[in-house]
Amino acid sequence: MTNYIEVKAEILAIGDELLYGQINDTNSHWISQELDKIGVRVIHRSTVGDNSESMLAAFEAAEKRADIVLMTGGLGPTNDDLTKPLLAKYFDCEIELVPEALEAVKTFFEKRGRELTELNRLQAHLPTKCTYVPNVVGTAPGMWFEENNTLWMSMPGVPHEMKKLMKDFVIPKIKEKFELPVIYHKVIKTVGIGESWLADLIKDWEKNLPQNIKLAYLPSLGQVKLRLTAFGNDYDELQANVETQIDLVKPLIEKYIYGYNLESLEESIGRLLKQKNKKVALAESCTGGYISHLITSIPGSSKYFQGALVPYHNEFKNSLLNVDKTVLKNHGAVSEQTITLMAENIREQFNADYGLASSGIAGPEGGWAEKPVGTVWIACAMDGRTISKKLQLTQDRMLNIQLTAVATLNLLRLSILEETE
Amino acid sequence: MTNYIEVKAEILAIGDELLYGQINDTNSHWISQELDKIGVRVIHRSTVGDNSESMLAAFEAAEKRADIVLMTGGLGPTNDDLTKPLLAKYFDCEIELVPEALEAVKTFFEKRGRELTELNRLQAHLPTKCTYVPNVVGTAPGMWFEENNTLWMSMPGVPHEMKKLMKDFVIPKIKEKFELPVIYHKVIKTVGIGESWLADLIKDWEKNLPQNIKLAYLPSLGQVKLRLTAFGNDYDELQANVETQIDLVKPLIEKYIYGYNLESLEESIGRLLKQKNKKVALAESCTGGYISHLITSIPGSSKYFQGALVPYHNEFKNSLLNVDKTVLKNHGAVSEQTITLMAENIREQFNADYGLASSGIAGPEGGWAEKPVGTVWIACAMDGRTISKKLQLTQDRMLNIQLTAVATLNLLRLSILEETE
Numbered sequence: 039m040t041n042y043i044e045v046k047a048e049i050l051a052i053g054d055e056l057l058y059g060q061i062n063d064t065n066s067h068w069i070s071q072e073l074d075k076i077g078v079r080v081i082h083r084s085t086v087g088d089n090s091e092s093m094l095a096a097f098e099a100a101e102k103r104a105d106i107v108l109m110t111g112g113l114g115p116t117n118d119d120l121t122k123p124l125l126a127k128y129f130d131c132e133i134e135l136v137p138e139a140l141e142a143v144k145t146f147f148e149k150r151g152r153e154l155t156e157l158n159r160l161q162a163h164l165p166t167k168c169t170y171v172p173n174v175v176g177t178a179p180g181m182w183f184e185e186n187n188t189l190w191m192s193m194p195g196v197p198h199e200m201k202k203l204m205k206d207f208v209i210p211k212i213k214e215k216f217e218l219p220v221i222y223h224k225v226i227k228t229v230g231i232g233e234s235w236l237a238d239l240i241k242d243w244e245k246n247l248p249q250n251i252k253l254a255y256l257p258s259l260g261q262v263k264l265r266l267t268a269f270g271n272d273y274d275e276l277q278a279n280v281e282t283q284i285d286l287v288k289p290l291i292e293k294y295i296y297g298y299n300l301e302s303l304e305e306s307i308g309r310l311l312k313q314k315n316k317k318v319a320l321a322e323s324c325t326g327g328y329i330s331h332l333i334t335s336i337p338g339s340s341k342y343f344q345g346a347l348v349p350y351h352n353e354f355k356n357s358l359l360n361v362d363k364t365v366l367k368n369h370g371a372v373s374e375q376t377i378t379l380m381a382e383n384i385r386e387q388f389n390a391d392y393g394l395a396s397s398g399i400a401g402p403e404g405g406w407a408e409k410p411v412g413t414v415w416i417a418c419a420m421d422g423r424t425i426s427k428k429l430q431l432t433q434d435r436m437l438n439i440q441l442t443a444v445a446t447l448n449l450l451r452l453s454i455l456e457e458t459e
Numbered sequence: 460m461t462n463y464i465e466v467k468a469e470i471l472a473i474g475d476e477l478l479y480g481q482i483n484d485t486n487s488h489w490i491s492q493e494l495d496k497i498g499v500r501v502i503h504r505s506t507v508g509d510n511s512e513s514m515l516a517a518f519e520a521a522e523k524r525a526d527i528v529l530m531t532g533g534l535g536p537t538n539d540d541l542t543k544p545l546l547a548k549y550f551d552c553e554i555e556l557v558p559e560a561l562e563a564v565k566t567f568f569e570k571r572g573r574e575l576t577e578l579n580r581l582q583a584h585l586p587t588k589c590t591y592v593p594n595v596v597g598t599a600p601g602m603w604f605e606e607n608n609t610l611w612m613s614m615p616g617v618p619h620e621m622k623k624l625m626k627d628f629v630i631p632k633i634k635e636k637f638e639l640p641v642i643y644h645k646v647i648k649t650v651g652i653g654e655s656w657l658a659d660l661i662k663d664w665e666k667n668l669p670q671n672i673k674l675a676y677l678p679s680l681g682q683v684k685l686r687l688t689a690f691g692n693d694y695d696e697l698q699a700n701v702e703t704q705i706d707l708v709k710p711l712i713e714k715y716i717y718g719y720n721l722e723s724l725e726e727s728i729g730r731l732l733k734q735k736n737k738k739v740a741l742a743e744s745c746t747g748g749y750i751s752h753l754i755t756s757i758p759g760s761s762k763y764f765q766g767a768l769v770p771y772h773n774e775f776k777n778s779l780l781n782v783d784k785t786v787l788k789n790h791g792a793v794s795e796q797t798i799t800l801m802a803e804n805i806r807e808q809f810n811a812d813y814g815l816a817s818s819g820i821a822g823p824e825g826g827w828a829e830k831p832v833g834t835v836w837i838a839c840a841m842d843g844r845t846i847s848k849k850l851q852l853t854q855d856r857m858l859n860i861q862l863t864a865v866a867t868l869n870l871l872r873l874s875i876l877e878e879t880e
Contacts, residue, residue, distance in 0.1 A: 054673075054675055055675055055677050055686065056491070056504075057491055057500075057501040057502065057503075057504065058491060058492075058495045058501070058644075058686075058688070059488055059489070059490075059491030059492030059493075059494075059495050059501075060495075060644075060646070060675075060677060060684075060686060061677060062485075062488045063488065064483075066506075067480055067483045067484065068480075069480075070477070070478060070479060070480030071479075071480030072480075073480075074479045074480050074481075079478075080478040080479065080480075081478065081507075081508060081513065082478075082505065082506070082507060082508075082513065083477075083478065083505065083506035084503065084504065084505050084506075085487070085503070085504035085505075086502075086503060087502065087503075088675075089502075092502065092503065092524075099520070103513075114654055114676060114678065149851060150851060151851065152653075152656075155655045155656060155659050156659075157655040157658055157659065158655050175853060175855065175858070177655070196678065196679075198855070198858060254481055256481070322748070325752075326751050326752055326754070326755025326756070326760075326764075327743070327748030327749065327750070327751030327752040327755065327767055327769070328748065328752040328755075328756075329748070330747050330748030330769050331746075331747055331748040331749040331752050331860075333747070334746075334747025334748065334749075334769075334771070334821075334860075335747070335749075335856070335857060335860065337822070337823050337824065337856055338824070339747075340771055340772070340825075343747075343771050344771060344772065344775065345768070345769045345770050345771040345772065345775050345779070346747075346748055346767075346768070346769040346771075347766070347767075347768055347769070347779075348741075348748070348751050348755075348766045348767040348768070348769075349766050350755070350761055350764050350765060350766040350767075351761070351765065351766065354765065354766050354809065358766070358768075358808065358809075387779065388775065388779075400755075401758070402758050403758065403759070404761075435756070435758055436756060439752075439755075439756065
């Protein structure tokens with residue numbers, strides 16, 4: 039087995055709004071995952087309010103327990119934010135203007151054509167013992183301390199600012215400071231099968247996994263991730279071990295695997311479409327633009343995404359998408375006949391290789407006996423044929439929108455693979 | 460000033476899977492909200508692993524800080540679950556079979572036609588100093604202690620089991636044990652102004668807030684929430700005090716306020732459109748369907764949302780949205796001239812009162828000197844006029860999409876208010 043020195047980290051979230059339940063602390067969970075990936079062990083997480091006594095006590099307790107203390111929040115320009123003055127007090131140093139930080143804040147506002155306020159100017163004043171860490175997506179800088187034989191990082195509570203500071207500065211810095219154990223992760227991403235069915239298909243393989251490889255099931259909406267984690271001393275060896283196991287499990291679940299590691303379903307579809315040099319267009323009714331949003335959230339999607347139409351009423355399904363009035367009248371908007379025409383017509387309008395369509399009753403209202411809330415039709419039109427599928431989903435509107443999006447993207451994925459095999 | 464005795468609570472989440480980021484601790488946030496509602500003040504939250512030393516330390520620290528300690532997790536039948544033995548050790552008592560608990564577990568399994576295992580039988584053994592609290596939806600019972608002048612409750616980590624125990628037992632028990640203060644919260648939701656500018660506009664008002672009312676700034680993408688929290692004995696009095704303060708601050712920031720408490724920007728826009736009986740349609744280029752998704756995520760949005768077009772390429776801005784080819788050629792897709800036509804034409808196509816449009820360079824690629832990544836034009840077309848606006852945003856694609864959506868929805872909000880004043 040392995041013989042590394044364990045590096046211990048503590049995560050400290052600061053803010054009354056967290057303790058009052060006004061804001062959900064998603065930062066601590068995300069940081070836990072990032073540290074786990076690089077083999078740093080999170081041994082404690084705390085949430086404290088905007089209160090000097092409890093914050094100072096938390097600094098002290100964390101210092102006793104951990105080699106690294108990562109804190110988020112309490113850095114805004116307003117008066118209820120105490121992190122900076124208390125860190126200065128805790129490390130017994132002054133707070134002074136950092137010209138470089140002032141420049142950064144100025145530029146941040148100039149870019150946005152806005153006036154710098156006195157409060158913003160104050161954000162460029164930092165404890166003299168800290169290393170100034172630029173925050174390029176916000177106004178509150180990061181602060182890095184190496185004090186009392188512990189590494190400290192203070193970050194804003196705004197998730198995308200914190201994440202940028204973690205990726206650009208904290209993670210590299212930690213890797214530079216410590217001899218971390220070698221950990222190799224690989225995630226198999228699956229879609230179109232539930233956790234328990236997946237577990238059933240691979241149970242024998244799972245039983246025979248080597249001791250230094252751990253398997254975790256990470257289910258999310260309509261998808262299940264399989265995370266393989268190998269611990270050891272030699273990266274290449276671990277990688278080889280994991281790849282061997284993946285070669286063994288692949289044939290058991292091939293058609294459900296759409297990608298690996300960080301690749302999202304919409305990214306994998308983008309990759310496929312680019313490979314095959316094909317283009318897609320969408321007619322979204324019940325999903326109201328959500329599928330197009332997922333596809334266009336991927337950089338470079340303009341190469342394969344032609345566009346979309348959201349005809350939210352029958353009148354527009356006819357006038358803008360040329361769905362025959364009598365079909366709409368006789369079968370309704372949520373029917374195989376309508377969804378087929380929607381997919382075929384949008385494909386033609388946008389001169390695409392694949393035309394996707396969704397139409398259903400998202401809820402919470404609008405259902406009836408024959409077509410209850412959660413009834414959804416999806417379709418994919420391609421050269422020469424159109425595949426349509428009926429889904430029976432939940433009572434929850436948002437859940438229905440999300441599950442329909444995953445099912446529709448998966449229908450496209452399978453269509454591309456079948457058609458181009 | 461108020462003269463209640465503040466009741467302090469600490470929430471303790473137990474489990475390695477939380478610290479490693481394998482499971483997201485949603486329990487602590489939910490418990491925070493429930494305690495906040497009844498005027499119990501959460502002063503600290505901790506997450507510790509399945510480890511005797513850190514768990515005992517956490518009990519001790521919590522006892523020093525809080526009147527009530529609510530813990531979740533570490534109660535499963537497996538060996539890595541330490542909560543029960545450690546509570547027995549901490550309170551210096553034995554663990555004995557509780558016949559009533561055994562009956563409950565037996566019934567639980569009979570109902571499901573399953574065999575009772577030895578491990579399940581052990582779940583009916585509890586510390587002698589605790590009050591057995593039946594868990595009717597699971598196998599791990601709740602444990603209530605009144606020790607060391609503190610109230611303790613241990614609950615399973617499974618969210619729906621924890622929630623049932625909280626609602627049926629813990630909340631009523633706390634209300635019975637304490638004279639609780641009354642807490643009144645109201646959140647003012649603003650859009651279109653940054654935290655520091657907002658703080659600047661209301662700084663005098665903030666200085667003069669009564670001592671029993673606390674203000675917190677809660678910023679999120681393009682929005683800032685102002686949370687007023689009043690502590691006292693009389694709900695109606697607190698509500699009146701808070702409303703008085705809101706009446707004072709309103710005139711200072713009127714145009715930025717879109718709603719209160721839990722209302723989202725897209726909900727408030729839906730409310731406005733329904734009130735005025737107006738309808739909206741969108742032409743989304745750089746936002747790729749995201750704004751339509753936000754609008755249609757609200758139940759009942761079909762009453763005011765007509766539909767949307769996502770013409771992701773100039774060719775379709777012309778063929779499907781009738782934007783003049785020469786305008787596209789001479790001014791480009793990201794220009795005042797193009798965005799104006801997009802908004803006006805989509806309004807006409809969908810026979811809407813308001814036509815919204817977005818067109819920009821979301822990035823990370825596609826920018827150039829004259830129009831760098833983050834350059835976005837938005838517009839709102841209405842009866843007789845069209846308002847357009849240029850935004851200079853970030854390098855981050857997702858952020859640009861989200862910030863454009865907020866700005867566009869806010870442009871619609873202001874247009875509705877101006878037009879119908």
